Amino acid sequence: MKTGIIGARGAGKSTVFHALTGLAPIHGASEGKARARPGQIKVRDARLDNLEAIYGSRKKIPVELTVVDFAPNPREQKEGAALDPSLLPLIRDLDALLIVVPQFAGNRQALTAAVESIEGELVFADFDQAERRLERLKKERGGSDFERAALERVLKWLEEGKPLRTLEMTHQELQAFSSFGFLSRKPALVVVNCDVEAATAEITGSERETLRAHGLDVFRLAAAFEAELWELDEAGQREMLSAAGLEAPARDRLIAALYHHLGLITFYTAGEPEAHAWSLERGATALDAAAKIHTDIARGFIRAEVMSYEDFAELKSEAKVKEAGKFRLEGRDYVMRDGDIIHIRFKV
Template sequence: MKIGLVGLPGSGKSTCFRLLTGRQHGGSTSDVAVVEVPDPRTLRIAAIYQSPKIVQPETTFVDLMAVHQGDSSEGEALSLVKVAGDADAFVLVLQCFGELDASGNPLDPAADLETLLLEMALTDLAIVEGRRQRLAKTGTRDPHAHWETEVLEHCETHLSAGGALRDLDLSEEQRKYLRGFSLLTMKPWLVALNVAEEDLVGERAVGARQLAEQRGLPWIIFCAALEAEIEQLPPEERAAFAADYGLVEPGRERLIHAAYRLLEVITFFTGGPTEAHAWTLSAGATAVEAAGRIHTDLEKGFIRAEVISFQDLEEMGSEKSVKEHGRLRVEGRTYVVKDGDILFIRFSR
C-alpha cells in the first residue's frame, strides 16, 4: 500500500516526510520510504506468546513533487499521474504557520486547500477529456465506446465543477473502468494541517478544517517541525519534551495511523513462540486470501482457519484459556476476516 504526500510549495510536506521516515527527501522528483505502522496489539500478542520476533504492519510513503497552480494541462497532468497515480491514498499537507506563503502572499490555508482540490480535479479532467476526445476522433460505432463516452462525459461534468470522482454515484463496472486511468480524485484523501509550534490547537487552520469537513475529508492537526525535532531526541527524553507542549500521542504515530485508515484495510495477526506478526489485508477479504498473504502454499493447500479474536486473547490471557472457554472458532475458505483476528491456518502440503 502506498500513500502520497501532496502539497503546495512551502507547506512543510518534506518535513512531514522526514518526520514519518526519519530521513531527508533525496532531492529527486519524488522520494519513497517504507514506514512501520505501530500497532500495540502486536506487542501484546508477542508478550502472551513470548515471541522473540515482532513484525508490525508496513506502508509506503511517497514525498511527491510540489503542486503548482496551473499544473493541470494535459501534459502536466500526465506527468503528475505518472508519478502519483500508483498511490492508494493521498495526504494533502497545508501550511498553517507563518504570515506569508511561499509566494509572499498572505497566508490562507483554506484557499490553499481549494487550490489543491481544484488542481487535482483539473488533473483528472485533463486525462478524462483527452480520452473522450480520442474516442470521438475514431468515430467508432462500437457500443462499448459509446458506453465509455457516456461515463467520461458524466465524469467531466463533475470534475469541471471541482468535484471528486470518489463522490460520484458510479456502478462497480464504471469504477473498475476508471481505475485504469489512475485518477487522483478516485482515491481517499487526508488533510494534514501543519501548524506552528505556538498554535498547536490550530487557530490558523480553522477555515481549512471547516472546508475539509464540508468536502467530507478527514483531517489532522500537528506541527511537523516540532514533532520532527522531538523524534531526533533520545527515546527516553521524548515523552517529557512532548509533555511540555501538551502532546499526548506522538504526532508521527497520529499521522501514520490517520493515513493508514484511508487505505480500507484491516490488520490480522499470526502468533506463536517464534514470532508475532501483523498482516494487512483488504477489508472484506476471506480466510483463504489471508492465507495467501502469509504464504502462497497456505492458500493453495488451505483446509480451514482457526480463529481467535484479539479481544478474547487479551481478556483470557492465553491461547489455552481461550480454547478452554470455547472461544476458538473454526472457519472455512469464505470466512470474511475481521480486524484483530488471530489466524492459525491449517493446510495440506
C-alpha cells in the same frame, strides 16, 4: 500502503516528511522517478508485541506505511502554483495523498482556498485523462458501451469541479477504472503544517464542512518542531510532546488518522516463526485476508481458524481459547474484525 506528500512550493512538504520518518529532506532538484524518496513508518502495535512475547516468535513484522517525498523541480512549478504539474504522473500509483497546507510563521495560507486550489488541479488532470480516453473509445470499433457511459458520468461529475472520491461508483465501474489511477479519487488527508502553539487547535466549522464536501479529513502537524524531536531520545521526545500538549509523535498520530480515514483494521497471523500484523479494509472477508497474506492461500482457501486478540490475551494460549469455546471455524465470507488472529487452512 504508499502515501505521497503533495502541496505548493514552500508549504514545508520535506519538513513534514522529515517529521514523519526521521529522514532528512532531499536537497537539490531532480527529474523523473529519481525525484521520489520513500521512507518507512513501522506501526507501533502493543497487541503485536504481546503476541510475539506469548508465542515466543523469532520474528516480528508490523504494518508498514511508506511515505513518499518528492525532490523539487523549480523549472516545472512556478512560485504560487498550487501543484507541480510534472508530479502528477508520479502520484498515480500511490494509495493515498497527504495534502500539505502551510500555516506557520512566514507562510500562512487560508485552509479552504489552498485545498480547493490543489483539488482543482487533481480534478482537471482527471478530466483531461477521462476525456482523452473517451475520444479514443469513440474512434475505436467495438468499444465498450459500458465504459463510454461510465466515462461520460465521470466527466459530468468532474466538470462540476467535484473530486471523484465523492462520486459513488458501482463495483463494475470501479473495475473498469482500476488502471486509470484517478488522482481526485485517491483518499487524502489535509496536513496543516503549523507552529507548535497551534498543534492542538481546531479548524473552524466552515473549514470542516468544506473538507467534508471534498471527502477529506484534517491532520495538524507542527512539522519543524516534530522534525527536531528525532535528535532526542525517547524520554526527551515524550517530555517535549507533553509540554506541547501532544500525546504521541507525528508518525503514530498519522497512522491513527489514516486508519480512521481509510476505514482500516488490523488482523494478525502468529506462531513461533513470526508474529505478523496486516492491515485490511473494514468489511473485508476471510478470503480477502487470505489474499492479503498470499494469493495462493486465497486460491486454495478451505476455512479460517479465528480467535479474537482479547480472548487470546486474556487466556494466554490457543488451547485455553479452545477450551473456553471461543475458537471459531469460519468460511470465506466471514467478515473480519479488528484484532482477529487467523490461521488459514488451504490446499495447493
